[in-house]
Structure formats: C-alpha cells, structure tokens
Amino acid sequence: MKEYTALQHKKVLVLGLAKSGVAAAELLHELGAFVTVNDAKPFDANPEAQGLLTKGITVICGRHPEDLLDEGFELVVKNPGIPYSNPIIADAICRELPVITEMELAYLVSEAPFIGITGTNGKTTTTTLIFEMLEKGKLHPLIAGNIGTVACGVAKEATSDNVIVTELSSFQLMGTRTFKPHIAILTNLYDAHLDYHGTFEEYAHAKFGVTRNQTAEDFFIFNNDQEVVRQYAAKSNAQKIPFTTNGRAEEGISADEQVIYWNGNPILNRDEIALPGKHNLENILCAVAACLLHGCEIEAIKDVLATFAGVRHRSQFVRDWKGRKIYNDSKATNCLATKSALDAFNKPTILLAGGLDRGHSFEELRESMGNVKAVVAFGETGLRFIEFAKSCGVKATVAATNVEDAVVYAANLSAEGDVILLSPACASWDQYDSFEIRGDVFIDCVMKLT
Structure with a gap:
C-alpha cells in the first residue's frame, strides 16, 4: 500500500x-x-x-x-x-x-495498476476471463470490484508486481474523481439502471468514467460495433483498441466466423474456444486484448479459452437430466442479457423469467423467442411476461409463484432434447436479495428435483 x-x-x-x-x-x-x-x-x-x-x-x-x-x-x-x-x-x-465511493480510495492507495471493466453486459465474464488468463500467464493478478471483492481491501495488500482486475458498475464509477486504470474496457451500452440514473445519457456518462482520466500512456478497449460507444470512445485520450465481431479488422481485435485477429493478424481459431454464444465472443475479444496489452503469452490465453465454460449465474451449465440441458443465467437482469442467452441455444427452450417490475418493455426479446417452446414466469413481472410470450406465439405459458415453483413447472413441460434456461430479464429484488441468491435457489431446486 x-x-x-x-x-x-x-x-x-x-x-x-x-x-x-x-x-x-x-x-x-x-x-x-x-x-x-x-x-x-x-x-x-x-x-x-x-x-x-x-x-x-x-x-x-x-x-x-x-x-x-x-x-x-x-x-x-x-x-x-x-x-x-x-x-x-x-x-x-x-x-x-x-x-x-471506495473504488476511488482503492486507486489512491494502490501500488498495483488497474484493469477496469465496465459496460451494461459482459462485465463479470470478461473480468473473470482476464483474471484466469493472467493467472495462467503467471502475471500475479488480483480480482476486485463489483464482482464481489471490495477493491480497497484488495488494494491494501497489492504490490507493484500485481495488477488489479476490477469489475466496475456505473454506481461505483460515479464516485470516482482521479481513478485511472492503465487498461479500460467498455463492453457495450444499453438502457439499464435508469431508476437510479434518470436518463440513458446520465448512465452512459457514468460508464465513460472508466476512461475519463486516461492519458496517451493508457489503453481503452471499446465496442466498435456500437455507434454510441464509438462516440464516447472518440472523447478518450487513451490509445484506442476497438473490438468487432463483424469480420477481420486491421486495427484492434476482431473476429470472423473462424478466426480471431490482433491488428489484422490471426492469433487463434474459434474452434479452440469452449464458451458458446456471440455475446461471449465479445467478452473474449475484450479479455484477449487486455491480456495481450499486459504482456500475457498467447499460449496461456489459449489454454484458458479451451477450458473456460462460463461464470456462476451467467449461462452456467447446471446439469444434464434425462436428455435435457439445464442452465442458470440468473445474472441476466435485463432483456439484452436474456436475448443473448436465448440466441446462444439453437434448441427448443423452456424459459424461466420474471422478477422486479421496473416498467421496462420485453419487445427486445421478440426476435429471439423463436426457439422458446414454453415460458414459466414468476415475480412482479410474471403476468406481463406471460402476455408477451403469448403475443410471440408461445402457447405453453405458466405463472409460477417463485423460482422454486418455476423449476417444477419447467421440468413437467420439458422433453428430451430441450434446454431449460433460467434467464429472468429482470432484477431479483422483488423476491430475492440478489441475483446470486436467485441463481443458488434455482440450482438447489434443480438438484433436488433431478
């Protein structure tokens, strides 16, 4: 310290x-x-x-x-x-x-540099991937922030040999004044936490805090596929590292259907990656770029990507039961996260969804409901979710009291070859103190039932 x-x-x-x-x-x-x-x-x-x-x-x-x-x-x-x-x-x-906020305190006392990860979705997976890759590369990472470990407690023990990999919420970033990560990441920007911030502009402005104090000695990894993110990136004084999933690019990190490229040069084949889904590809690009910038060897990066199967509560595989694959995606607290989860599975899906009613629309999910054969909805948004599902042509819709009941209904509605997916598209606070508790309840119920 x-x-x-x-x-x-x-x-x-x-x-x-x-x-x-x-x-x-x-x-x-x-x-x-x-x-x-x-x-x-x-x-x-x-x-x-x-x-x-x-x-x-x-x-x-x-x-x-x-x-x-x-x-x-x-x-x-x-x-x-x-x-x-x-x-x-x-x-x-x-x-x-x-x-x-205490994130500012952590920065003031830390001897270690920071890698700061923010965005609406993908923060936890990206943060965990970076930590695992740097750990595999023997680069002494520590993990902190919104992922569950208090940053100023970690910073007290950090030395200049460490790097603190930090998941950052908009709430935390609003309370920073001099905080300056050496490597900053903005995964994406969508409507979220407007009950706290009031407007999308205020929310996005808070997220921009991850790069606001950066200089030309620092790096800013950002989503080049989103116009709103590009606009914010243009204001950053850091060295800009764009990422895209829309094919090979000459600058930054990019991917086509088969290969991931670094500054236009192929570095690994996508068939070497264990983690499924386009949304996870974005997270992977961010993580690989950050680790390469920090000096991690590509072989360590490849080793992690070959085995990393996701983080707890984020498209987490729970078990295979009578030909059904069951996944816990409790961290999906908004429609975009649930849309990404649905798009990752090309199989008949029983969707468990619902939670705190913030008045948000479910329309963003409509184009991803094609493989949903049944919806089991719960919580404050339960009845609204059922009406939405019916409007999408999903005939099997059930109102459950809570996640515990939803698991039983989902099991009864499912058949061999189906996916059973908890991906609520809503916050948990109407019935559970956190999405972690909601996900743990789901896992416990699945294990007891199966």
Whole structure:
C-alpha cells in the first residue's frame, strides 16, 4: 500500500456499510482520518457497526440525522447503491463536499495498476476471463470490484508486481474523481439502471468514467460495433483498441466466423474456444486484448479459452437430466442479457423469467423467442411476461409463484432434447436479495428435483 497522507486528521463520513463501507471505514482509519460511519440498520442488529466501534470509529446507526454534515466533514464516502438524491448526499453536494465511493480510495492507495471493466453486459465474464488468463500467464493478478471483492481491501495488500482486475458498475464509477486504470474496457451500452440514473445519457456518462482520466500512456478497449460507444470512445485520450465481431479488422481485435485477429493478424481459431454464444465472443475479444496489452503469452490465453465454460449465474451449465440441458443465467437482469442467452441455444427452450417490475418493455426479446417452446414466469413481472410470450406465439405459458415453483413447472413441460434456461430479464429484488441468491435457489431446486 502506498504511503498516502492526504486524509490524515481529516473528518470523513462513511455513509452506508455493507462490505464496501466496512472496508472503506477501516482503510480510512488506518490512513489517520477521523472516521464517522452512518448506517440505517439499528446498532443492535448491526455486527459490522459493532466491529467498527471496537476499533475506535464513531458509529451512528438506526437513522440518518438531518444535521449530520454540520459536524465539519471534509469528505463523504458513500455506498455505491445509495442514490445521489439521498438527502445527506444532496446536502453534501450543495456544500461542495467531495463525494466518492471506495473504488476511488482503492486507486489512491494502490501500488498495483488497474484493469477496469465496465459496460451494461459482459462485465463479470470478461473480468473473470482476464483474471484466469493472467493467472495462467503467471502475471500475479488480483480480482476486485463489483464482482464481489471490495477493491480497497484488495488494494491494501497489492504490490507493484500485481495488477488489479476490477469489475466496475456505473454506481461505483460515479464516485470516482482521479481513478485511472492503465487498461479500460467498455463492453457495450444499453438502457439499464435508469431508476437510479434518470436518463440513458446520465448512465452512459457514468460508464465513460472508466476512461475519463486516461492519458496517451493508457489503453481503452471499446465496442466498435456500437455507434454510441464509438462516440464516447472518440472523447478518450487513451490509445484506442476497438473490438468487432463483424469480420477481420486491421486495427484492434476482431473476429470472423473462424478466426480471431490482433491488428489484422490471426492469433487463434474459434474452434479452440469452449464458451458458446456471440455475446461471449465479445467478452473474449475484450479479455484477449487486455491480456495481450499486459504482456500475457498467447499460449496461456489459449489454454484458458479451451477450458473456460462460463461464470456462476451467467449461462452456467447446471446439469444434464434425462436428455435435457439445464442452465442458470440468473445474472441476466435485463432483456439484452436474456436475448443473448436465448440466441446462444439453437434448441427448443423452456424459459424461466420474471422478477422486479421496473416498467421496462420485453419487445427486445421478440426476435429471439423463436426457439422458446414454453415460458414459466414468476415475480412482479410474471403476468406481463406471460402476455408477451403469448403475443410471440408461445402457447405453453405458466405463472409460477417463485423460482422454486418455476423449476417444477419447467421440468413437467420439458422433453428430451430441450434446454431449460433460467434467464429472468429482470432484477431479483422483488423476491430475492440478489441475483446470486436467485441463481443458488434455482440450482438447489434443480438438484433436488433431478
């Protein structure tokens, strides 16, 4: 960890705990800041807050006092999920106090460079692929960010021999000021999290934060097949590395039906890749480009691609049962992700879908519903999803109470040769605390049933 003294003896407010808030509070305390933590959960039911109190950190729990900022804070570190409309955050902005997320703290103290991955879809798969390839190439990667490991905790232990491979949400990027990955990736941009950001423009602007501070010494890998991404890429000061799946290109990384090319030169055959689907090809191109730029040998990259079968909850193969192949794609929390999953399977499919109702349309899925022989829908969007499926000519539609019931209905509707696919196209928060929990419930139910 760098010797960082800029926060010594400064009063800092950490708003919201969870894993990132706890790690941020502990790091700030180590850096010599006077830390106050504020969390809505009552102290008696808040073991995280209790642990911080024993370390000498001031803790205010159970409420968010309106006059909290009158204490003379010089910095606010907020949980990424807290919106900027929150009264304390809005007050901080009015007072011109800097508001950051723990990702910024990680960057300030890290001795290791960062590879930052963002985009609407593909972040987790791309992040995991890069980590696996660099690990295979013995380049000492660490993994952090939105993928589940708090970045500032990882950064404390990192050395200059490491590289921190970081999945970045728009929420995290909005809270960065100087964060500058040496290699940045923008996989794609589609409508998402508009309940948080308000408009697509605000959402895209947050995503652009991955390259905003980059210079000519850095690299920006971006989706050259999307006009909106090209427009943002034009604003980047980094060396630009475009990727495309629409045939061989002379610059960047590209692919046709048989081969992947680096600056127009063939580097590997696609039949060497285990991971199916066009959407995964985009992720693979991003990962290969990042690893080549970081000095990874092509043989290490090939070894990983020959065996990598996907990440948990993202088109994850669960099991083969009586000739049916069952997949967990719980991380598909929007229509584009579900469309990509459906397009990857050219077999009759039983689709399990539904979840939190944000009022979004399912029309984006229509052209991918051709192989869907049945839909089992659940959650707040269940009835809307059934009506949509019927409008697509899918006759077998069932309303289930939850994922547990949906598995039973799907098994009964399926036949030998079918795919059973959980790919909800919706967030999980109406019934499950996270898409991970929803996916784990699905896997458990599949195993018990089969």
